[in-house]
Amino acid sequence: MTREEIFAQLTEIFQDVFDDDEIVLTDDTTADDIEDWDSLEQINLLVAIEKEFKIKFQLSDVSSLENVGAMVDLVEKLVG
Amino acid sequence: MNSYKFNELSVGMSESFTVTITEEIMDKFIEITGDVSPIHVNREYAVAHGFKNRVCHGMLFGSMFSTMAGVYLPGEHCLLHSVETKFSLPVFPGDVLTVTGKISEINDTFKTVAVKGTITNQDGKKVCKANIQLGVRE
Numbered sequence: 001m002t003r004e005e006i007f008a009q010l011t012e013i014f015q016d017v018f019d020d021d022e023i024v025l026t027d028d029t030t031a032d033d034i035e036d037w038d039s040l041e042q043i044n045l046l047v048a049i050e051k052e053f054k055i056k057f058q059l060s061d062v063s064s065l066e067n068v069g070a071m072v073d074l075v076e077k078l079v080g
Numbered sequence: 081m082n083s084y085k086f087n088e089l090s091v092g093m094s095e096s097f098t099v100t101i102t103e104e105i106m107d108k109f110i111e112i113t114g115d116v117s118p119i120h121v122n123r124e125y126a127v128a129h130g131f132k133n134r135v136c137h138g139m140l141f142g143s144m145f146s147t148m149a150g151v152y153l154p155g156e157h158c159l160l161h162s163v164e165t166k167f168s169l170p171v172f173p174g175d176v177l178t179v180t181g182k183i184s185e186i187n188d189t190f191k192t193v194a195v196k197g198t199i200t201n202q203d204g205k206k207v208c209k210a211n212i213q214l215g216v217r218e
Contacts, residue, residue: 058189059190
């Protein structure tokens with residue numbers, strides 16, 4: 001799976017979780033850029049990503065994610 | 081009250097309880113929320129618009145999902161995250177509702193639990209359903 005494909009799927013997940021079809025993700029997107037992205041939605045996002053990509057996060061992996069780019073990198077590593 | 085801990089929960093576990101809708105609790109709900117829409121307050125108005133009696137507020141019987149989570153499944157250690165509710169049929173004074181919650185998903189990493197909620201009336205008709213997300217305090 002390419003990084004672009006992961007980005008596209010992540011964008012759909014973000015749009016679904018935040019109910020906003022206009023969300024556009026970049027490597028630098030952070031919680032500061034999406035109004036409703038709080039700690040609860042972070043969990044919802046990560047659970048949705050686990051389901052979509054059929055992967056399992058470790059808390060240590062996700063607690064230090066700085067932005068969407070880091071999230072894509074982590075998914076890419078776990079998808080293999 | 082139940083006091084399930086996270087590691088005591090499993091997919092498929094379910095709990096249920098019954099509640100009778102009365103004019104008294106509807107009036108209390110009106111007093112608390114200020115929702116005085118005539119369909120909920122005035123029997124004649126409701127009948128004139130095709131209902132057999134005052135219509136119970138959906139958010140009144142929908143609030144029973146709070147009881148489901150906080151008292152039954154998992155009970156004491158619950159932290160309610162979200163309740164997405166759909167109302168399928170009207171509920172009237174005198175209806176006896178059965179509220180059921182069944183665990184559909186558990187996430188070990190984030191310690192979250194998804195519960196499918198349903199409310200049926202005394203005729204076995206589904207009047208409400210919900211997707212409930214919750215956490216469990218250590």
